[in-house]
Amino acid sequence: MNPDALRGHMDALLLSVLERGPLHGYAIIEALQERSGGVLNVPTGTVYPALRRLERIGHLDSEWATVGGRKRRTYRLTESGRKQLEGERSAWREFAGVIGSVLRADVRPSSSG
Amino acid sequence: MNPDALRGHMDALLLSVLERGPLHGYAIIEALQERSGGVLNVPTGTVYPALRRLERIGHLDSEWATVGGRKRRTYRLTESGRKQLEGERSAWREFAGVIGSVLRADVRPSSSG
DNA sequence: GCCTACATGTAGACTGTCTACATGAGGAAC
DNA sequence: GTTCCTCATGTAGACAGTCTACATGTAGGC
Numbered sequence: 001m002n003p004d005a006l007r008g009h010m011d012a013l014l015l016s017v018l019e020r021g022p023l024h025g026y027a028i029i030e031a032l033q034e035r036s037g038g039v040l041n042v043p044t045g046t047v048y049p050a051l052r053r054l055e056r057i058g059h060l061d062s063e064w065a066t067v068g069g070r071k072r073r074t075y076r077l078t079e080s081g082r083k084q085l086e087g088e089r090s091a092w093r094e095f096a097g098v099i100g101s102v103l104r105a106d107v108r109p110s111s112s113g
Numbered sequence: 114m115n116p117d118a119l120r121g122h123m124d125a126l127l128l129s130v131l132e133r134g135p136l137h138g139y140a141i142i143e144a145l146q147e148r149s150g151g152v153l154n155v156p157t158g159t160v161y162p163a164l165r166r167l168e169r170i171g172h173l174d175s176e177w178a179t180v181g182g183r184k185r186r187t188y189r190l191t192e193s194g195r196k197q198l199e200g201e202r203s204a205w206r207e208f209a210g211v212i213g214s215v216l217r218a219d220v221r222p223s224s225s226g
Numbered sequence: 227g228c229c230t231a232c233a234t235g236t237a238g239a240c241t242g243t244c245t246a247c248a249t250g251a252g253g254a255a256c
Numbered sequence: 257g258t259t260c261c262t263c264a265t266g267t268a269g270a271c272a273g274t275c276t277a278c279a280t281g282t283a284g285g286c
Contacts, residue, residue: 003274004121004242005208010273016216026233036211046274048235053273069282070233092216095118096209098149103129103205116243117273123242139264159243161266166242182251183264 001039010050012088013040015059015081022076024065025051051075059084114152123163125201126153128172128194135189137178138164164188172197 006013017023017031029047032040054060059081062073077085119126130136130144142160145153167173172194175186190198 001208001211002121002204005204007120007242007273008115008117009212013212013215024233025235032215035215039207039211040215043275044234045236045276045278050273052235068232071282072233089216091115091118092212094152095114096213098114098152099122099126099205100209102126102145102148102153103202120242120273137264138266156244157265158245158247158267163242165266181263184251185264 001041006042006046009092010042010046011054011059012085012092013042014047014050014054015077015085015088018060018075018077018081019085022074024072024074026072028075054081114154119155119159122205123155123159124167124172125198125205126155127160127163127167128190128198128201131173131188131190131194132198135187137185137187139185141188167194 013032014028017028017035023031025044025048028051029042029044032042051060051062055062055075059078060075061078062075065072065074126145127141130141130148136144138157138161141164142155142157145155164173164175168175168188172191173188174191175188178185178187
């Protein structure tokens with residue numbers, strides 16, 4: 001998976017995974033991997049800063065918890081995040097539609113076949 | 114259209130437009146706009162450097178022409194570019210499938226709602 | 227002691243897109 | 257004859273999100 005391809009779609013992915021319920025960063029990475037059939041291996045250096053950014057702009061909030069002696073920062077969607085996710089979904093549909101239609105090889109030979 | 118979203122998909126778009134036949138930069142921009150129903154307004158500062166990059170790595174080649182007193186640089190796909198386009202198409206299908214499946218709200222209520 | 231899995235985080239490199247600007251021809255308006 | 261729009265190409269530098277690589281620390285197996 002070309003890293004650049006993710007640009008501008010990471011927020012949608014993160015928000016979408018958190019829609020089902022709160023998760024901590026590490027679990028988000030695993031969820032992304034699982035939901036994509038192993039294709040999406042997003043490094044921690046991408047996910048953690050992105051989560052903090054989303055929290056900073058109000059789409060997420062977080063709280064610390066200790067589970068089995070390990071500290072976790074658990075994120076959940078805010079109301080703003082939920083709205084953002086809706087927007088991201090429709091933006092994705094438009095985007096995928098546009099790129100898809102341009103890429104579609106609708107080269108119709110006009111005379112022979 | 115969020116600019117970042119295009120990242121990593123520009124090459125596919127450009128190559129795809131040139132699949133039908135050689136075009137110069139300005140015409141490529143118009144073709145992109147037309148094929149996307151006006152949604153894709155890619156600025157010249159994106160397209161011209163991208164075309165030069167694609168030529169540099171061998172996916173395109175170009176030649177100058179003068180039409181109606183105006184100079185045009187006309188680009189066309191090389192064999193390598195054609196192969197690249199195939200790769201871009203299957204990469205896009207995988208990408209769109211993965212993002213789509215993660216974004217799909219398959220929140221199935223397991224007990225109450 | 228050493229290794230792996232779990233868990234979070236930062237610094238700095240990388241790179242492609244964008245904004246803004248520069249250049250210049252053709253043609254219509256007036 | 258200069259002003260304005262369309263056509264046409266190009267560059268410099270800003271911008272920003274992802275990536276690599278590193279740093280830190282706990283738990284548990286052996």
